Amino acid sequence: PRGSSTADWLLIAGYVVLVSWMMIASFITKAGKLQIANPEYSDFGPNTALMQSFAVGHNFPTEYPHFSGDRIRYHFLFYFQAGNLEFLGLNPAWSLNLLSITTLVAMLVIVMTLGEVLFNSREVGRMGSLLFFFFGSLSYVPFLRKQVSVQAAIQAITHQRDYLPTIFPYRGDAWGTWSQVTYLNQRHFASAIGILLVVFVFIAMRYRAVVAKRAESRASAGTAIGQLNGSPDIGGISVPDNPLAPADVREPQVEIPTVAVATEPRPGTAIAAEPFLATIRPFIFSGVLLGLLPMLNSAVFLAAAAVLGVLFLLFSLRGQMLVLAITAGVVALPQMLYLSTGSGRAQMPKLLHWGYTIDHPTVMNVAKYLGFTFGFKWLLIALALVFATSLQRRFFLALLSLLAVAFSFQFTIEVLANQKFIH
Numbered sequence: 287p288r289g290s291s292t293a294d295w296l297l298i299a300g301y302v303v304l305v306s307w308m309m310i311a312s313f314i315t316k317a318g319k320l321q322i323a324n325p326e327y328s329d330f331g332p333n334t335a336l337m338q339s340f341a342v343g344h345n346f347p348t349e350y351p352h353f354s355g356d357r358i359r360y361h362f363l364f365y366f367q368a369g370n371l372e373f374l375g376l377n378p379a380w381s382l383n384l385l386s387i388t389t390l391v392a393m394l395v396i397v398m399t400l401g402e403v404l405f406n407s408r409e410v411g412r413m414g415s416l417l418f419f420f421f422g423s424l425s426y427v428p429f430l431r432k433q434v435s436v437q438a439a440i441q442a443i444t445h446q447r448d449y450l451p452t453i454f455p456y457r458g459d460a461w462g463t464w465s466q467v468t469y470l471n472q473r474h475f476a477s478a479i480g481i482l483l484v485v486f487v488f489i490a491m492r493y494r495a496v497v498a499k500r501a502e503s504r505a506s507a508g509t510a511i512g513q514l515n516g517s518p519d520i521g522g523i524s525v526p527d528n529p530l531a532p533a534d535v536r537e538p539q540v541e542i543p544t545v546a547v548a549t550e551p552r553p554g555t556a557i558a559a560e561p562f563l564a565t566i567r568p569f570i571f572s573g574v575l576l577g578l579l580p581m582l583n584s585a586v587f588l589a590a591a592a593v594l595g596v597l598f599l600l601f602s603l604r605g606q607m608l609v610l611a612i613t614a615g616v617v618a619l620p621q622m623l624y625l626s627t628g629s630g631r632a633q634m635p636k637l638l639h640w641g642y643t644i645d646h647p648t649v650m651n652v653a654k655y656l657g658f659t660f661g662f663k664w665l666l667i668a669l670a671l672v673f674a675t676s677l678q679r680r681f682f683l684a685l686l687s688l689l690a691v692a693f694s695f696q697f698t699i700e701v702l703a704n705q706k707f708i709h
Contacts, residue, residue, distance in 0.1 A: 289408035294398065297412055301394050302387070304419075309386045312470050315379040325449065325462060329471040336362055337382060340369025359625055363581040364389075364474030382473060389477035390469060394418060396483040403490045404678055422661035423464040425450035452658060456643040458702045464659055468709055475706065478583030482590050485572045489594075490681065493601055497677055566609045573610040577617025580625060585697070585706040587618060592691045592707075596684035639696035642704055652693060659708070 312323035313330065322330045332352050339345040348358045348366075364385070371381035394415045401411030429450050433439035449462025461467075469476055576594075579587035591611075598607045641647025644655055657664065671679060692707035 287402050287406050287408050294408060294412070297398075297415070298391070298395060301391050301415075305390050305394075306383075306387050308466065308470060309383045309390075309473075310379075313379055313383060315377050320378060323470070324447075325467050326471050333365060333473070334378065334382070336360075337365040337369045337372065337378065340366050341372035341378070341381070357624070357627075361474060361478075361581050361583045361625070363578075364477055364583075368473075386473040386476070389473075389480060393476040393480035393483065396480050396487065400483055400487050400490065403487055403494070404681060417663070417666075419466065421464050421466070422659070422663035423450075423452065424658050424661040425452050425464070428453055454644075454655065454658070456645065458643060458705065463702075463705055468705070474583055475586075475709070478579055478586035481575055481579060481582070482586055485576055485590070486593075488568060488572055489597065492603060492606075493677055493681075496602055562605055565603075566606055569606045569610040570613050573613025574617055576610070576614040580618050580621040583706070584622075584625065585703065588697065589688055589691070589707055590614070592687050593684045596687045597681070600680040600684060635696050635699060635701075637695055637697070639701060640694055642693045643702055647693070656689070 312326050314321050320334065322334075332350065335351040336345075336358075339349075339351050345351075348362055349356065350358045350360065365382075368382045368385050371384065372378055376384065397415040397418065398411035401414040402408055405411075429442075430439055433442055449460075449465055449467060451460035452464070576587065576590050579590065594607065594611065598604055598611075601607075641652070642655075644651055667682075671682065674682070688707040692704040696704070
């Protein structure tokens with residue numbers, strides 16, 4: 287798209303600085319001891335133990351250090367990579383932070399890229415990535431209402447040490463769930479989302495190419511209509527040779543049947559479809575990328591299945607999408623079996639579960655919850671949909687399916703884990 291690449295690079299440099307501060311401030315090494323920020327210690331206990339089991343131990347077949355004797359049920363590939371960095375000589379904090387900074391910045395760059403590809407606009411890409419740091423939750427509204435003055439509000443903000451709770455009493459809503467703490471606690475999350483977004487960028491480019499080819503075909507057909515009518519054409523609209531001539535001396539216009547014109551374009555203007563086999567190689571590669579996700583983050587793998595399933599229904603290239611899905615399934619199946627089988631497995635709840643963590647999940651309560659959680663972003667979404675093209679609206683509808691997944695299913699013993707679909 288048009289615009290300055292320099293502005294993109296300056297924004298990315300800013301992300302490197304900001305993300306580095308986020309990661310290093312929450313996990314560092316001082317005097318030979320690991321220092322972990324208060325909101326992270328609960329997740330970092332098992333995660334750092336898992337990383338250390340790879341760095342200084344022998345943990346394969348992989349077990350959870352805190353629950354030894356049984357196969358791991360959790361995605362662990364990210365911490366395996368961090369353990370490799372420590373094995374090669376870095377200390378634990380730098381091993382995890384270096385990987386965390388790289389993957390989160392890369393995810394933000396891919397968000398920028400997806401915005402540019404879908405909207406043909408650098409500005410949309412920049413805004414989309416920047417909004418990552420503004421989650422939209424309206425938790426600040428009740429917080430500010432409690433303050434008696436502007437000065438009191440400033441003082442309360444500067445002394446605030448915990449994440450703002452929401453107005454809801456549900457599980458996780460007082461833990462900063464709808465903030466960046468999710469990406470600090472679960473360092474593996476950004477890398478998995480980044481891989482998924484790479485595939486989305488590729489698919490969006492292919493869909494845009496299909497739309498462009500169809501538009502070119504229609505323009506060529508319009509040109510052919512003008513030539514078959516024996517008249518010059520302007521943008522596919524034919525006009526008489528001399529519209530100012532008297533009616534009795536004009537040459538009679540030959541009326542061409544519409545069907546015949548539509549099926550007989552000018553030679554050389556028809557766009558031949560690419561052979562199916564010539565188009566599937568990048569779809570196979572995308573399927574391999576998605577197939578690697580279960581051991582990186584199984585929730586993102588399920589998210590990919592949901593979104594790509596809707597894209598399969600809404601767009602063309604269904605044969606290629608089917609090849610992608612089969613490839614992903616073949617690569618992922620051994621990992622899914624490894625993570626889901628073995629002794630000591632807890633009994634799983636029913637797969638269908640309506641309402642996420644909401645106690646009384648009526649339609650009104652769900653709407654209120656989503657409205658509060660995303661806040662002003664709903665206004666941006668509504669504005670975008672007004673000006674969006676058909677391709678953009680359908681892509682948005684596919685992404686929106688993740689809310690349906692989060693509120694309709696339970697894949698683990700902890701339904702709060704569905705927050706990943708909403709993120």
